[in-house]
Amino acid sequence: MAPRHHKALLFRSVNERIASLAADLSRRSVQSDFEFHCECGTCQEWVMLPVDRFLAIADEPGAFVLAPDHPVPRARRARQEAAELREEAEALRAQAEHQKRRARNHVDPE
Numbered sequence: 240m241a242p243r244h245h246k247a248l249l250f251r252s253v254n255e256r257i258a259s260l261a262a263d264l265s266r267r268s269v270q271s272d273f274e275f276h277c278e279c280g281t282c283q284e285w286v287m288l289p290v291d292r293f294l295a296i297a298d299e300p301g302a303f304v305l306a307p308d309h310p311v312p313r314a315r316r317a318r319q320e321a322a323e324l325r326e327e328a329e330a331l332r333a334q335a336e337h338q339k340r341r342a343r344n345h346v347d348p349e
């Protein structure tokens with residue numbers, strides 16, 4: 240996996256955490272600005288955004304929080320990797336369940 244895409248995904252999850260904290264803090268106004276991490280995946284910059292703007296970006300496939308002039312991560316690829324990660328996690332969980340059942344049957348056969 241290319242580190243840059245991985246980072247973009249990581250920053251998105253950091254930003255989602257910020258948004259949910261911000262929503263808690265400013266229950267009355269999601270219009271107030273908060274600092275979100277730039278999601279280009281190559282920098283350490285922060286971007287001031289109203290929480291509702293971030294939520295709109297997060298809802299839009301292929302949209303990212305970006306500092307001015309920062310490059311857009313290759314969205315389709317990042318999204319595909321996110322989907323692949325989810326599938327992988329699902330498969331691992333299913334496998335773990337299967338092993339658990341097998342182990343249980345092995346120890347305690349009915």
Ligand SMILES: [Zn+2]
Nearest residue numbers: 277279282309
């Ligand atoms: Zn950036």
